[in-house]
Structure formats: structure tokens, C-alpha cells
Amino acid sequence: MAGKIESQSSITTELSRELNLFHVTMMGVGMMIGAGVFLGIGNAISVAGPGGVVLTFALNGLLAIFTAMSYAELSSAIPKAGGAYNFARIAFGRGPSFVAGWMEWFASSVAGSVYCLTFAIYTLHYFQQLGLLDWVPFPEFYSQKIVAILIAIIFIYINYRGASETGKAGAFFTLGQTITLGIIGIVGIGVAIADPSRLSNFDPFMPHGWDKLLITMGFTYVAFEGFEVIAQAGDETINPRKNIPKAMLYSILIVVTTYILVSFAAIVSVKAGSPGVEGAVWEWIGSFKEKGFGMAVARLMPFGGFLVTITVIFASTSALNATIYSATRVSYALGRDRMLPKFFSNISLKQKTPYIALFFTSILIITVSTFLPTMDVASSASIMFLFLFFTVNLSVIKIRKHMSDELQYGYIMPFFPYIPILAIFFQALLAVWLIHMSLLAWIIAPLWIGCGILIFWFYSKDHVITSRDEIVVIEEEKAPEKKGYRILVPVANPDNALNLVGNTLKLSGAKDAEIELLHMVPIPDQVPLSDAEKYVMTGREAITEAMLYLEPQFPITSTIRYCRNIARGIITATRQKRTDMIILGWPERTAFGRGFILGSTLDPVVEKAPCNIVIFKNCPHKDYKKILVPFVGGPHGTFAIEIASILIDKKEGQIVPLNVAKPGQPTKDIEAFLDDTVEERGLNKNSFTPKYIIAKNFADAIIKEANEGDYDLVIVGATREKFLKKMISGSLPEEVAKHIRKPLIMVKASKGLRSIIKRVI
Numbered sequence: 001m002a003g004k005i006e007s008q009s010s011i012t013t014e015l016s017r018e019l020n021l022f023h024v025t026m027m028g029v030g031m032m033i034g035a036g037v038f039l040g041i042g043n044a045i046s047v048a049g050p051g052g053v054v055l056t057f058a059l060n061g062l063l064a065i066f067t068a069m070s071y072a073e074l075s076s077a078i079p080k081a082g083g084a085y086n087f088a089r090i091a092f093g094r095g096p097s098f099v100a101g102w103m104e105w106f107a108s109s110v111a112g113s114v115y116c117l118t119f120a121i122y123t124l125h126y127f128q129q130l131g132l133l134d135w136v137p138f139p140e141f142y143s144q145k146i147v148a149i150l151i152a153i154i155f156i157y158i159n160y161r162g163a164s165e166t167g168k169a170g171a172f173f174t175l176g177q178t179i180t181l182g183i184i185g186i187v188g189i190g191v192a193i194a195d196p197s198r199l200s201n202f203d204p205f206m207p208h209g210w211d212k213l214l215i216t217m218g219f220t221y222v223a224f225e226g227f228e229v230i231a232q233a234g235d236e237t238i239n240p241r242k243n244i245p246k247a248m249l250y251s252i253l254i255v256v257t258t259y260i261l262v263s264f265a266a267i268v269s270v271k272a273g274s275p276g277v278e279g280a281v282w283e284w285i286g287s288f289k290e291k292g293f294g295m296a297v298a299r300l301m302p303f304g305g306f307l308v309t310i311t312v313i314f315a316s317t318s319a320l321n322a323t324i325y326s327a328t329r330v331s332y333a334l335g336r337d338r339m340l341p342k343f344f345s346n347i348s349l350k351q352k353t354p355y356i357a358l359f360f361t362s363i364l365i366i367t368v369s370t371f372l373p374t375m376d377v378a379s380s381a382s383i384m385f386l387f388l389f390f391t392v393n394l395s396v397i398k399i400r401k402h403m404s405d406e407l408q409y410g411y412i413m414p415f416f417p418y419i420p421i422l423a424i425f426f427q428a429l430l431a432v433w434l435i436h437m438s439l440l441a442w443i444i445a446p447l448w449i450g451c452g453i454l455i456f457w458f459y460s461k462d463h464v465i466t467s468r469d470e471i472v473v474i475e476e477e478k479a480p481e482k483k484g485y486r487i488l489v490p491v492a493n494p495d496n497a498l499n500l501v502g503n504t505l506k507l508s509g510a511k512d513a514e515i516e517l518l519h520m521v522p523i524p525d526q527v528p529l530s531d532a533e534k535y536v537m538t539g540r541e542a543i544t545e546a547m548l549y550l551e552p553q554f555p556i557t558s559t560i561r562y563c564r565n566i567a568r569g570i571i572t573a574t575r576q577k578r579t580d581m582i583i584l585g586w587p588e589r590t591a592f593g594r595g596f597i598l599g600s601t602l603d604p605v606v607e608k609a610p611c612n613i614v615i616f617k618n619c620p621h622k623d624y625k626k627i628l629v630p631f632v633g634g635p636h637g638t639f640a641i642e643i644a645s646i647l648i649d650k651k652e653g654q655i656v657p658l659n660v661a662k663p664g665q666p667t668k669d670i671e672a673f674l675d676d677t678v679e680e681r682g683l684n685k686n687s688f689t690p691k692y693i694i695a696k697n698f699a700d701a702i703i704k705e706a707n708e709g710d711y712d713l714v715i716v717g718a719t720r721e722k723f724l725k726k727m728i729s730g731s732l733p734e735e736v737a738k739h740i741r742k743p744l745i746m747v748k749a750s751k752g753l754r755s756i757i758k759r760v761i
Helices: 021-032 037-077 084-092 095-130 140-159 165-195 195-200 212-224 227-233 240-268 281-286 289-300 306-336 355-371 374-406 418-436 441-463 496-509 528-533 537-550 566-576 602-608 635-645 670-681 697-710 724-728 734-739 753-760
Strands: 472-476 486-488 515-524 556-563 581-585 612-618 625-629 654-661 691-694 713-717 742-748
Touching: 021 165, 021 227, 021 240, 021 306, 037 195, 037 212, 037 227, 037 240, 037 281, 037 306, 037 374, 037 418, 084 095, 084 165, 095 306, 095 355, 095 374, 095 441, 140 306, 140 355, 165 195, 165 240, 165 289, 165 537, 195 240, 195 281, 195 441, 212 240, 212 374, 212 418, 227 240, 227 306, 227 355, 227 374, 227 734, 240 281, 240 289, 240 691, 281 289, 289 306, 306 355, 374 418, 374 441, 374 566, 374 602, 418 441, 486 496, 486 566, 486 734, 496 515, 496 612, 496 635, 515 566, 556 566, 566 635, 581 602, 612 625, 625 635, 625 697, 635 654, 635 713, 635 742, 654 670, 654 697, 691 697, 697 734
Parallel strands: 486 515, 486 581, 515 556, 581 612, 625 654, 625 713, 654 691, 713 742
Antiparallel strands: 472 556, 612 742
């Protein structure tokens, strides 16, 4: 078995919960309002014009909100340290999740090195203006490196002191930068009101065309990276299911409002025709590139240059604090799950912080700050942040589809799944567009990802610990290499195993099929995974009984797996084994009235399994003389006819396709259908006797015909309507299951291409 099940009975250490809503909100704001916005405004004005810079931040903010909704939903349901890594682990498994965590660790660490250098550059520049650095014997380049390393060490120590110190320090610096930026924005609005002529600086609004927005959005999207750091605080946040989603959405709303205000203030800060300003104001600001914002604000208000310098210092330090925290927590999560060596998950007993993960994160930050071309590597970090966002948006779709009944959500996004799909499309567009900013970034990013893949294959996959959400194979007989029809038969206990496999006999014979027996061992949440073997005996007995009956006649293999959720375990096995048909037994007790039609296990399997499904209810193993098949056409009805033709007595049997129509409505032409289908599928037309009934209620007519007629089997095909959706108004399968007193089979046909896509995804 790949991976290890770690005993959970020993004493464990965990992170302390000390961060409230204000702390985690400010952490996200601090991460987003880094150096990117100050360096980006001047460049965005140069490329897209005065209106373009405002639209750039507004549209990027909308796009960030889309992904933040995905993060918020997943974080409310899975409040653990690790963020995107944990989401990918649950949604897609070990390999993709390790790559996601590996990218996130690198991206956050490199972003931290950028903020170290930003702090060093602006701080030294300010002190040089005051004439306080004349005594320094080093060239400016080395001074910047030394200060960058010192500020990194200071904030590494703050993070070592614990989450409470980290959150409080981050909240202080973030509050400072937000207030100063707010002052700049408010002054800009006041100046525009006092002198409306400055609004003419927005004319022309988009001088270079609307397509330039893609360039500026791609370049400045780094200014919106940061809300994901809140997901890393899941293990340390008070009431995380409520506070983490709120913090994500609040932080983006604060940042978007701030960015729009300061970009507006930058445009109106300079009056046209002022001394030194030639041509359009937006061209003058754009000519200074990354220094454009500072030059504009210096004209807006007294001490504007000083205020910008102080703001950048606040911004770079708060962002540095948040990136160190984020990078440390994701590497801690990788160590916790043994994707990286175990010591990455060591927690200081005194400080309750992952000090080894912090140490290696520190090495990465300081190394990049000292030796690497930071701007190109920062672009690589941006690309990998976008890759992470792809993963999260895909994860929220898959987890909602397949695990929503297992999770407790504190927040559910609206308009699902359209919001994450839109986010995926536009983020892909921006990621591709980043090639215009840095070709080297598109070299560095694949190299880092490639290294991560190698680490996973040569280390992680052999050491990883099984998580509570995974499906693990306990025993499995390897199936012989065969590309024929495959039937999967989940068996639960020895008492009903023989009845189920007896009916499987005819179906497998008609299909010349290979049979796989599957038993899922449900392990309760409170039971350690290391005790899974104690729950295997019943399933092993059931499989033994079935194999004694079937093995002499058909090629047969067996698998025993443990899981936390039986339905998800069956669906996973179906995809992995490329099953063509699942044969299930009707549960003795169904959860009618509790949100399920057929039962908590059958409902998800019927809805999501990408193959044909046959469900037997009280069906003895025999040749049936007369079979009723309610028929409305479509693939499910056709499949029901096919199953009936396999189970019917070949000499004396009669199949009755029944079509029910409401008064005044035409009936389905069963004869025409049989003419087309019988020859195609090799059926005996003489065994079919169509019947038509006019009735107001479809379900009542079927139930009456089935119970009062001399039928010894009823086969019902699922309707085209989504199966679980039908429980809202009362469904045909539920009515049939409750009231038909004859042996019953329910079938669902696979949907061709859609089933193939389901199997792959």
C-alpha cells in the first residue's frame, strides 16, 4: 500500500487558536497591499492610460473575489493549515496536492524576499535624503542586501514567537499602511471636488485601446495575491468556519476600495500645465514608470513624498510578515503529511510554532534576497500563484460535487459552478500574458515544478501518511490483463452476497464480463486509521462466499478498501478500475424523508458513477417469466429493455414495455422503438408485448399495474432529470421503491462522452 497509516493514539502537538477576525483580515490586507501596487500604478498608467489604471484594479478585484469565494468555501469546510495544498489533497490526491504545496511554498517565500528588498531600498533612500548614511562605507547595493537580510531576520523572529505575535504585529503594520493610503485617497477626492478641472486628466480615458487592460491586469495581479494566506491560519483562528470566509471577503473589499482610491488620487494629483509637466498629465506620471505613483503624490499634498515612503515601508513589512507566515504553514503541512521529511512538522512546545518549517523558509527567503534576480523570480511566483488559483477553483468544484454531504460548510458561494469556471478562464489568460513581463519567469516556474515532481516520485509518495479523507486499498487481487467488459459488485455482508452475485451470473455471462468484488470498510471518524484492519473481517467473509459461487464460472478478482464514506469509495473504485457496470443491492433500510431517495450510499453512486448501474431489490436468482418495463424512451429505458432481455426466460418469458401517457397526450411508439432496437442489440422481438395506459398520475399507474398484474419482476429506468434533484417534489424512483411489492430492478445507463469525462476527472 502506497503511503502509511500513522497511529493516532499517541500524544500529538497542535497549533494554538489565538487569531480573531480582525487579525486574520489584517493579515490578508497586509499580504495584498505590498510593493506591487506602488510599483504598478505608474506602469499601468503608461500602458493603459488614466482610465485603464482604475479599471485594472477594479476588474482584478472582481477576479480576486471570484477566487476568494472558492477559498472561503473550502476554508470554512476544511479549516486546516496548508490552504491550497489541503484542498488539492482532498480533491485530487497526493501528487497534485504536493505540487500545489510545493509551488505555494516557493511563491510565498520569494514574495517575502521581494518585500525585504523593497523595504531596504525605500528605507535607505529615505535616510539618504536626510543625510544620515554618509558614514556608511559600503556601496548602496551591499547596503540594500544587508538591510534586507536584517529585516528578514526580525520578522522571522516575530513569526517564531507565535501566531498571536505574528497576527498582532501584522495588524499594526497593516493598519498603518491602510490609514496612510486612505489619507492619500481622501485627499485626492477632496482635490478633485475643489478643482473639478483635474477630472480632465482622465481624457482620453483609454488612449491605447481596451486590449491593453490584459497587459496591466496581468502585471498588477500580484497586488491581489495575499488573501490565500488567510487559509493558512485555519489551525490558529478562533471560530475558523465563520471567521476565515469573512476575513477573505472583507480583506479583498478593503484592498479593492483602497487601490481604486489611490489610483484615482494619482491621476488627479497633478494639475495640467503645472511647472515641469509637459503634455498630458497621465503621460507625465507614466514616464516615471515604477516611481510614477510617488512623483504624483508628491505634487498632491505637502510631505507627499515622505508619506509615500512611510506607506511603502508599512506595506512591505506587513506583506513580509504575512508571506513568512504563509510559507511556513504550507511547509509545515507538507511535513505533517510526510510529503516532506517529518521534522518539518515539529512544533515548539513553548511557542507552539513550526520552528523547523520556519527555519527552511528563512533559508529560502534570505538566499533569494541575497543572490537571485528578484523581479524575475517574483514574476515566477506570480505565475505559480495563478497556478494555485486554478487548482483551488477546480478543487472547489470537485469537492462540492463529490463530498458536500460529508463536510460542514460555514460559507457556500452563490452561482456555483459558474464563478470558479470564470475565474479559471481569466486567470489562465493572465498567466499566459505574463510572458510579456518576464520570459525568465516561464523558465524558472517549470524548473521549480519539475523539481517538485521529482521529489514526490522519489521521496514523498513512499512516505506520505494517509489522510482521513482518502480511500486506501487494504487487500487487492490484481486483475488479469483484459480489455473486455468489467462489472463491479460491491458486497456488504455474507447474508446477501449470494443473492446479489447469483443475479450477476446472467449479466456477466451475456456481457462476457470480468467481475470485480468490492467491499468498502467504513471507518468512523473517531477511530484511528491504524485500527482499520479490525473492521475487515465481515467484508472478507462476504467476498469469500461470493467467490466460491462465481469463481468456477467467470474470471473474478476482489478488493477490500477502507474509507470514511462508502459511496465515495465505490465511485473512486469505479473510476480507477474503468468499470462498465456496477451491480448493487438495495439496502434493507433506506433513509426516506432524510434527504435521500434510495439511501445515503445509493444516491451518490447513482448520481455520480460514470458507468451503467443495476440495482436489485428482493430479486431471487431465477429465470423470470413476465417482466414489466415502464418505458419513456431514452438511454435509461433502452438499457432497462436490454437487462430485461438478459434475465427473461428464453423459452416462455414475456417482456411488457409499458408506456403511460396523460389524457390528451400521445403515447410513445414502442413498436417503432423495438423495430430499431431489436436488430441492433440482437434481441428477440417475439418476447415483447407492448402495453399502453392513459392515466393522470404516472407513478400511480405503474404501481397499480405492477402490483395487480402477474409480473414476477419490474425493471425501472432512471429519468433524464438529475436524480437527487427529484427528491424536492417526490420522484418516480421513490414512489416505486415504496409501493411496488414485486421484485424490482432499477437501472441507469451511462451517458457516453459525459461518463468518459466523469471517469477521467
